[in-house]
Amino acid sequence: MAWRRWWRGVLARAIWLALLALLPWWLGLPLLLALAAVVALLQHRLAVAHAALIRRALRWGLPGVLFALQQALGGDVFAWGAALLGALAGYTLLAGLEAWLDRALRRAPAAAPSAEWPELAMAPIGPAAEIIELQPPAWRDVTDELVDPLDGRVVYRDGAYFFEAGERIDGVGTSAAFSPGGRWFAARLHHDRGVLLWDRQRERQHRLRGWQLGGWYREQPWLLRRDDDMPLALPAVLGEDDVEET
Numbered sequence: 001m002a003w004r005r006w007w008r009g010v011l012a013r014a015i016w017l018a019l020l021a022l023l024p025w026w027l028g029l030p031l032l033l034a035l036a037a038v039v040a041l042l043q044h045r046l047a048v049a050h051a052a053l054i055r056r057a058l059r060w061g062l063p064g065v066l067f068a069l070q071q072a073l074g075g076d077v078f079a080w081g082a083a084l085l086g087a088l089a090g091y092t093l094l095a096g097l098e099a100w101l102d103r104a105l106r107r108a109p110a111a112a113p114s115a116e117w118p119e120l121a122m123a124p125i126g127p128a129a130e131i132i133e134l135q136p137p138a139w140r141d142v143t144d145e146l147v148d149p150l151d152g153r154v155v156y157r158d159g160a161y162f163f164e165a166g167e168r169i170d171g172v173g174t175s176a177a178f179s180p181g182g183r184w185f186a187a188r189l190h191h192d193r194g195v196l197l198w199d200r201q202r203e204r205q206h207r208l209r210g211w212q213l214g215g216w217y218r219e220q221p222w223l224l225r226r227d228d229d230m231p232l233a234l235p236a237v238l239g240e241d242d243v244e245e246t
Contacts, residue, residue, distance in 0.1 A: 020064025135217070140176055142154075159171070193209055194211055212225075
């Protein structure tokens with residue numbers, strides 16, 4: 001029964017306290033110090049139950065030793081004062097010892113408080129904002145040939161660009177540019193009526209009438225209608241009616 005175990009525990013503590021109270025304090029105190037040394041030095045070798053038993057013996061044995069001390073000092077006011085000071089010092093040291101023994105324990109971190117509804121209402125929706133700085137296109141007026149950033153040269157002849165790999169771009173003017181990494185080739189349409197973009201990685205061409213190349217960002221073209229318009233990425237532009245994809 002649970003209550004029987006509880007009574008046995010209380011009886012054992014009372015017997016231990018009385019035993020140390022009846023012993024001379026100069027015998028009880030070394031006994032407690034020896035128990036403290038055992039639990040401190042052999043904490044990793046002792047069983048959990050044995051370590052807990054020694055710690056309880058220290059807590060309940062200290063009052064018995066202090067009672068024996070005040071009896072040895074005569075039992076007067078001075079003796080009780082010395083016993084109280086000893087209790088203060090003893091339990092302070094005992095608390096420090098137990099804190100040192102429990103230093104390896106790691107308490108689980110408390111769960112972070114959930115945000116209240118005003119904070120949720122003011123929280124931003126969607127991905128974080130990003131500042132986009134376009135790299136202006138380096139237009140070249142090609143009358144003969146143009147250096148290809150990837151390989152070889154590009155020759156402009158009879159209104160067309162000829163690449164060394166065999167590709168040919170027709171129907172564009174002499175103003176051309178490559179993206180910083182060379183993936184894209186851009187050329188202005190005749191009479192500056194738009195721009196042609198060639199994705200050399202995917203082998204896709206886009207003739208964008210009424211658009212002009214605003215710049216490059218992360219090796220992707222951004223376009224605009226007029227100089228004072230906000231640039232748009234190519235995927236947004238491809239939804240316009242005046243886009244021809246070849």
